[in-house]
Amino acid sequence: MFEQLTLKPADSILKLIAEHRDDPRAEKVDLGVGVYRDSLGSTPIMRSVKKAEHWLVGSQASKAYLGSRGDAVFCEAIQQMMFGHESVSDGRISTIQSPGGSGALRIAAQVILRANPKATMWVSDPTWDNHVPLLGEAGVNLRSHTYYDRQKNTIRFDGMLEALKESVPGDLILLHGCCHNPTGMDLSIEQWNRIAEFVEERKLIPFIDLAYQGFAEGLEEDRYGVKVMYERVPELVVTQSCSKNFGLYRDRVGALSMVAADGPLAEIMDSQVLSAVRTMYSVPPDHGAAVVSKIINDAELKSEWLAELSAIRTRLKQMRKLLVEELYRTAPTKDFSHIERTTGMFCYLGVSAEQVVLLKQDHGVYLLDSGRINVCGITESNVQYLAESIASVI
Numbered sequence: 001m002f003e004q005l006t007l008k009p010a011d012s013i014l015k016l017i018a019e020h021r022d023d024p025r026a027e028k029v030d031l032g033v034g035v036y037r038d039s040l041g042s043t044p045i046m047r048s049v050k051k052a053e054h055w056l057v058g059s060q061a062s063k064a065y066l067g068s069r070g071d072a073v074f075c076e077a078i079q080q081m082m083f084g085h086e087s088v089s090d091g092r093i094s095t096i097q098s099p100g101g102s103g104a105l106r107i108a109a110q111v112i113l114r115a116n117p118k119a120t121m122w123v124s125d126p127t128w129d130n131h132v133p134l135l136g137e138a139g140v141n142l143r144s145h146t147y148y149d150r151q152k153n154t155i156r157f158d159g160m161l162e163a164l165k166e167s168v169p170g171d172l173i174l175l176h177g178c179c180h181n182p183t184g185m186d187l188s189i190e191q192w193n194r195i196a197e198f199v200e201e202r203k204l205i206p207f208i209d210l211a212y213q214g215f216a217e218g219l220e221e222d223r224y225g226v227k228v229m230y231e232r233v234p235e236l237v238v239t240q241s242c243s244k245n246f247g248l249y250r251d252r253v254g255a256l257s258m259v260a261a262d263g264p265l266a267e268i269m270d271s272q273v274l275s276a277v278r279t280m281y282s283v284p285p286d287h288g289a290a291v292v293s294k295i296i297n298d299a300e301l302k303s304e305w306l307a308e309l310s311a312i313r314t315r316l317k318q319m320r321k322l323l324v325e326e327l328y329r330t331a332p333t334k335d336f337s338h339i340e341r342t343t344g345m346f347c348y349l350g351v352s353a354e355q356v357v358l359l360k361q362d363h364g365v366y367l368l369d370s371g372r373i374n375v376c377g378i379t380e381s382n383v384q385y386l387a388e389s390i391a392s393v394i
């Protein structure tokens with residue numbers, strides 16, 4: 001049977017972990033996979049997370065199953081972080097704990113296919129490298145809409161609305177809640193309002209993937225898209241990840257919230273979501289979600305975590321500024337100022353695929369073939385080398 005299979009190419013993002021690791025050059029720079037790194041280039045466990053883990057190990061009395069939804073306390077806390085306290089009492093939202101944001105995407109796809117297998121999901125061009133494989137493999141019909149102008153490094157908002165005119169009622173539109181991956185170019189408040197009006201008029205279903213809440217402007221600011229859609233439309237899907245904002249990458253913590261028009265419909269949808277989980281992985285992993293739940297519900301740990309998150313945002317902004325300044329010095333003829341207008345972990349550097357190859361081969365600088373960089377890989381110590389390397393290939 002297995003001889004029927006052919007070799008699959010390595011994942012475009014995950015392969016960079018090994019490529020960078022195996023490069024013996026001391027000066028190598030990792031701007032690949034989306035994990036946070038501090039000014040020393042490490043990905044430490046957050047202090048608030050470490051404290052919650054100590055508490056958990058000391059207090060956990062059982063490892064018995066919690067059920068397909070996962071930890072109900074976590075679900076309530078994460079739902080409020082996304083929808084706000086005022087929204088959660090109307091019974092329209094069903095939330096489950098999922099194995100990371102990817103697990104949430106996969107369960108959402110499964111339920112969407114049960115509800116309307118003919119629906120098309122519109123994704124931005126470009127989008128996260130794994131969105132199309134993950135949702136496409138699940139069987140969702142996908143089409144892409146214009147999003148980014150690679151020449152001008154701006155959002156092509158009119159082009160986006162124009163492309164979406166081909167959508168039909170019941171289609172879904174996948175929007176990045178904040179920190180658009182890979183471009184780092186987010187919709188403005190006005191653009192979110194316009195998109196909300198558009199989906200309402202055309203009876204589309206917004207699907208918001210929010211993998212970086214707290215990485216752009218703050219927890220509250222970063223949920224603006226969810227808030228405006230929740231107020232305006234009857235149906236909405238939201239996927240969350242705690243990989244980045246709690247730094248729990250390998251522990252796999254996320255959530256899926258599906259919003260229905262009213263309480264009775266939400267109850268039906270909730271039963272569908274739980275049955276999809278049961279048939280795919282039965283129950284989610286517990287440890288990371290218990291840690292998140294402890295942090296959100298403990299005032300002291302929460303304020304420590306919020307301070308850590310704020311320090312991450314500050315560092316990301318500083319590194320963007322530093323890189324633009326260094327590039328202005330090393331490559332004054334090329335405009336890199338768009339980098340400072342982006343948010344979150346990523347942006348396009350503005351280099352070609354050939355230049356990406358040269359950066360890897362000649363300088364040990366690792367980034368995605370698309371030219372996406374993870375801004376966290378920049379430090380005060382490597383920025384000069386990085387800017388000189390970029391200047392030498394453009």
Ligand code: LMR
Pocket residue numbers: 013014032033034035128129130181
């Ligand atoms: C990324 O885009 O680099 C991250 O979201 C990690 C991943 O799983 O792709």
